Amino acid sequence: MTTSDILASALDSLAANKVRSGLTMLGVIIGVALVIILVSLGESAKTFVDDQMRGIGFGRNGMVIHPGKMDPPIEPSKLRLEDSREISRRVPEVLDQVPIVVGSAYIRAGGQEYKTSVRGFTENYTELVNHRVESGNFLTSLDVEQHRKTCVIGQKVKNKLFAGFEPIGETVRISGRRFTIVGVMEKKGEMMGDDLDDLVIVPITTAQDLLDTDKLNAVLVWARHTEDLPLIKERIIEFLSGRHMRKDDFHFHTQEEMISILGTITGTLTAFVSGVAAVSLLVGCIGIVNIMLVSVLERTREIGIRKAVGARHRDIFLQFFGESMVLGLLGGLSGLLAGIGLAALVMMRTGLPVHISSWAVLLALACSLGVGLVAGVYPAMRAARANPIQALRFEN
Amino acid sequence: MSSPVLELRKLTRHYPTPAGPVMAVHELDLRVERGDFMALLGPSGCGKSSLLNLLGCLDRPSCGELLIDGVAVSSLDDDGLARLRNHKIGFVFQHYHLLPRMSAVRNVELPMMYAGIPPAERRQRAVEGLERVRMAHRLEHTPSMLSGGESQRVAIARALAMNPSLVLADEPTGNLDTRTGEEIMQLFEKMHREGTTLVMVTHSPEMAERADRILRLRDGRIESET
Ligand SMILES: Nc1ncnc2c1ncn2[C@@H]1O[C@H](COP(=O)(O)OP(=O)(O)OP(=O)(O)O)[C@@H](O)[C@H]1O
Numbered sequence: 248m249t250t251s252d253i254l255a256s257a258l259d260s261l262a263a264n265k266v267r268s269g270l271t272m273l274g275v276i277i278g279v280a281l282v283i284i285l286v287s288l289g290e291s292a293k294t295f296v297d298d299q300m301r302g303i304g305f306g307r308n309g310m311v312i313h314p315g316k317m318d319p320p321i322e323p324s325k326l327r328l329e330d331s332r333e334i335s336r337r338v339p340e341v342l343d344q345v346p347i348v349v350g351s352a353y354i355r356a357g358g359q360e361y362k363t364s365v366r367g368f369t370e371n372y373t374e375l376v377n378h379r380v381e382s383g384n385f386l387t388s389l390d391v392e393q394h395r396k397t398c399v400i401g402q403k404v405k406n407k408l409f410a411g412f413e414p415i416g417e418t419v420r421i422s423g424r425r426f427t428i429v430g431v432m433e434k435k436g437e438m439m440g441d442d443l444d445d446l447v448i449v450p451i452t453t454a455q456d457l458l459d460t461d462k463l464n465a466v467l468v469w470a471r472h473t474e475d476l477p478l479i480k481e482r483i484i485e486f487l488s489g490r491h492m493r494k495d496d497f498h499f500h501t502q503e504e505m506i507s508i509l510g511t512i513t514g515t516l517t518a519f520v521s522g523v524a525a526v527s528l529l530v531g532c533i534g535i536v537n538i539m540l541v542s543v544l545e546r547t548r549e550i551g552i553r554k555a556v557g558a559r560h561r562d563i564f565l566q567f568f569g570e571s572m573v574l575g576l577l578g579g580l581s582g583l584l585a586g587i588g589l590a591a592l593v594m595m596r597t598g599l600p601v602h603i604s605s606w607a608v609l610l611a612l613a614c615s616l617g618v619g620l621v622a623g624v625y626p627a628m629r630a631a632r633a634n635p636i637q638a639l640r641f642e643n
Numbered sequence: 644m645s646s647p648v649l650e651l652r653k654l655t656r657h658y659p660t661p662a663g664p665v666m667a668v669h670e671l672d673l674r675v676e677r678g679d680f681m682a683l684l685g686p687s688g689c690g691k692s693s694l695l696n697l698l699g700c701l702d703r704p705s706c707g708e709l710l711i712d713g714v715a716v717s718s719l720d721d722d723g724l725a726r727l728r729n730h731k732i733g734f735v736f737q738h739y740h741l742l743p744r745m746s747a748v749r750n751v752e753l754p755m756m757y758a759g760i761p762p763a764e765r766r767q768r769a770v771e772g773l774e775r776v777r778m779a780h781r782l783e784h785t786p787s788m789l790s791g792g793e794s795q796r797v798a799i800a801r802a803l804a805m806n807p808s809l810v811l812a813d814e815p816t817g818n819l820d821t822r823t824g825e826e827i828m829q830l831f832e833k834m835h836r837e838g839t840t841l842v843m844v845t846h847s848p849e850m851a852e853r854a855d856r857i858l859r860l861r862d863g864r865i866e867s868e869t
């Protein structure tokens with residue numbers, strides 16, 4: 248008996264009971280699909296966050312100081328511009344820092360007006376963050392020192408207010424005040440829900456004037472060496488506490504932390520899903536054992552006939568074992584297709600990068616083969632052991 | 644001089660039952676030579692089927708010795724018996740015992756599949772075998788589409804597929820009307836003329852008359868031989 252004989256016989260007998268075979272495979276299908284969907288979604292989300300962070304150039308050596316003790320801050324910020332300047336001066340392990348003020352304002356030009364996001368940065372922003380000027384220049388240190396009313400606009404602002412002509416050198420009104428456009432930022436798209444094209448960047452000092460505040464929304468800090476980040480944290484805590492703040496007036500975010508938080512979330516999710524998938528595969532396995540036992544019983548006479556014409560122990564074993572393997576594998580392949588399809592659909596709908604985890608595919612296929620293997624052994628052994636005469640006499 | 648196809652030495656088969664053992668086959672001594680056509684006759688329950696199952700290696704004797712082509716069956720394990728059934732023995736059953744989901748030609752291929760004959764060759768031989776029993780027009784029919792006589796002819800083609808030394812038939816015409824039974828008998832006589840060794844169980848003395856040896860059994864023993 249060749250492998251193709253075994254396969255043909257398995258497919259024949261499964262095709263003879265299509266509905267029953269389909270229902271039997273359901274457990275395996277669901278288990279496999281679940282594994283693929285959830286592992287792929289987890290990996291896709293991780294890639295997404297990674298890409299986002301790399302996208303704004305907030306590298307592994309960077310971190311953010313946020314005001315308050317939690318996100319989003321519930322109490323007003325106590326961080327000031329002097330604090331961020333002092334950090335560079337007092338903590339030598341710090342490579343550089345960028346203070347941030349965020350607000351929103353109406354911007355108007357050529358009779359058109361709309362609300363956009365106003366960001367105050369220092370002149371070193373584009374050197375540190377992967378967000379560059381496309382045309383014109385970025386802000387200068389003089390702009391910052393002298394509270395100049397200069398600005399750099401995002402692509403969306405340019406398209407809305409200056410469709411078709413070069414905005415550099417033009418004047419816009421932000422909250423009624425006259426600003427000169429010195430540059431246009433490159434197109435960047437959305438990063439973690441933040442549209443980096445729909446904004447106007449002004450000197451940090453001007454932004455504070457405009458928004459009538461002397462506080463900061465955040466400070467970006469970069470270490471000379473990534474491994475110094477914990478030390479820098481400690482120094483900053485020490486230094487800021489010495490000034491005018493308590494320890495819970497601010498907190499830190501590093502990329503590592505965010506990734507590890509995401510890791511914990513997806514880890515928990517993965518554990519839960521693995522449990523569901525394992526139960527589903529177990530149920531699938533029991534279903535296959537059950538159906539195979541029924542099939543062996545139904546075909547007792549067939550087994551007798553095959554033995555009478557010369558089938559050996561292993562011929563009968565392989566026939567039923569092959570059937571169980573085909574059940575498992577077909578279930579696995581169906582689950583694979585269903586899982587890939589659903590995962591891709593969810594990713595496209597949610598805007599996550601479409602990514603199918605290759606190890607999940609391998610794992611799922613291995614599982615379905617394993618299920619077919621484990622489920623097949625006992626029924627196939629019973630079939631192979633049947634006594635030829637009793638089997639031939641069997642009435643059903 | 645070659646060994647006989649079958650040699651029985653005090654061949655015995657007892658079935659243990661709660662009411663004590665049933666002596667289905669009791670200390671039979673017998674030789675069947677190559678080319679013999681032997682009929683087994685006797686009342687119901689006298690042990691004809693039990694004996695045939697022993698001769699066909701579907702069952703093992705309780706004691707005594709059975710030699711097929713000079714090989715002692717007791718020396719073989721289950722797979723050895725399977726190989727023996729495959730290569731040396733062809734069965735024809737009263738109820739045909741064809742595999743219901745397989746076409747006629749695939750049923751005939753079955754013994755050749757277990758013998759490891761490659762697909763193309765076994766298909767060709769199966770078709771030839773079905774031609775010999777005049778079933779070439781029903782190659783792809785499954786058993787449910789065949790009449791009783793046609794089914795039995797397919798079963799005969801299957802029994803002959805491996806050119807066995809011995810064909811065993813247990814009431815091969817028992818389920819057929821007289822005319823169809825006659826056709827099957829003619830096939831057996833043709834097999835006999837072509838040199839096949841045949842042992843056939845029957846209830847009918849007229850059928851038995853067409854064999855060249857008639858063995859009458861009673862209570863598991865030989866009553867007479869003619
Ligand atoms: N598996 C078994 N267990 C117990 N007793 C059995 C078994 N098989 C057959 N017998 C008994 O052995 C005896 C011989 O049975 P067997 O089937 O060989 O008879 P037979 O001559 O073929 O009868 P028939 O002509 O009706 O087919 C019977 O008395 C039967 O009851």
Ligand SMILES: [Mg+2]
Nearest residue numbers: 691692693813
């Ligand atoms: Mg009988």
